[in-house]
Amino acid sequence: MSYFRSDLTNLPAYVAGKPGSDPSIIKLSSNEMPFGTLQAVRSVLDRDLDTLNAYPDMGAVAMREAIADFHGVDIAQVAVSNGSVNMIEKIVDAVCDPGTEVVMAWRSFEAYPIAVTLAGAVSIQVPVTDDGEHDLVAMAEAVTDKTRAILLCSPNNPTGTAFTHTELEDFLGRVDSSIPVILDEAYIDFARLEDPVRSEELLQSHPNLIILRTFSKVYSLAGLRIGYTLAHAEVAEVLRAIATPFGVNTLAQAAAIAALGDTDEVKKRSDFIVSERERLLEALDGLGYKIPRSQGNFVWFAMTDVEPFVEVANRHLITVRPFAGDGVRVTIGSEEANDRIIAAATEYSQRG
Numbered sequence: 001m002s003y004f005r006s007d008l009t010n011l012p013a014y015v016a017g018k019p020g021s022d023p024s025i026i027k028l029s030s031n032e033m034p035f036g037t038l039q040a041v042r043s044v045l046d047r048d049l050d051t052l053n054a055y056p057d058m059g060a061v062a063m064r065e066a067i068a069d070f071h072g073v074d075i076a077q078v079a080v081s082n083g084s085v086n087m088i089e090k091i092v093d094a095v096c097d098p099g100t101e102v103v104m105a106w107r108s109f110e111a112y113p114i115a116v117t118l119a120g121a122v123s124i125q126v127p128v129t130d131d132g133e134h135d136l137v138a139m140a141e142a143v144t145d146k147t148r149a150i151l152l153c154s155p156n157n158p159t160g161t162a163f164t165h166t167e168l169e170d171f172l173g174r175v176d177s178s179i180p181v182i183l184d185e186a187y188i189d190f191a192r193l194e195d196p197v198r199s200e201e202l203l204q205s206h207p208n209l210i211i212l213r214t215f216s217k218v219y220s221l222a223g224l225r226i227g228y229t230l231a232h233a234e235v236a237e238v239l240r241a242i243a244t245p246f247g248v249n250t251l252a253q254a255a256a257i258a259a260l261g262d263t264d265e266v267k268k269r270s271d272f273i274v275s276e277r278e279r280l281l282e283a284l285d286g287l288g289y290k291i292p293r294s295q296g297n298f299v300w301f302a303m304t305d306v307e308p309f310v311e312v313a314n315r316h317l318i319t320v321r322p323f324a325g326d327g328v329r330v331t332i333g334s335e336e337a338n339d340r341i342i343a344a345a346t347e348y349s350q351r352g
Contacts (some may be wrong), residue, residue: 079239084227132292140243158329160294187296189218
């Protein structure tokens, strides 16, 4: 006997990155940062350890104030969540009725179709281009009277590509303002474009834009699960109302505030990742790989048969993230880790 809806039988499972089986193996399968906890964060965690008998601030006021100041928006435009995936689920569930549709690029973040299915809606997956980019024109054309939301991921996980401010502004102009456009910018801190998306600016003229950010990546806080949203005040108010009560814990709120204040160290870390990304991409180009020009903290090897590459990576003591039939995503890590990626890619390219 099953107590659950029949459509959940085929619910795609989220696959976490595989860890190494011993300390000599470097995990490059989950887009985690190769750095430890920021010192500024360590200090506030130690300070607040004796307060865990009490519930956290349900309104996360101090955290929302810090986020608002950081982005130059009003606190009323900020909502927080237990990781950005939690917010995605909340938004999709709130806007969708059974049988309605959510348009997304594919391949993109694998949590999207799971959230859509849980809401009883249908994923309309628009293929990315041969270069791994969102086909924004095709996505706009995929909108119908059943569309309840559009999901964009830039930089896109797992292909790494990002669209420009001009491209996003043009896309928003094509979409009716009654349809929420959810922009997932989990990896935006690693993007280095000539025309970078200025999403806070677009909020002023596009009330249907909902921006998602996370502390899991550049801030090295994946273990605390902290996400947030920037939106028009009316939208953010609803998102706070439907949020899981006490969804962001005491330590997470304190850590987020401290991390936002440690701009120099965060910038130093993101610059290191970008520098190593360019070194890695140059090496892969020299080996003959056609790698999308990543703007994230990972690179994408498009291939249909992924297991041989995974096996080679394992021999070089790194774990990578395969996506069956599509490709392999490899996180950019320490210099040693990236040297191992190059060595594995070199061996793989020399296979007969």
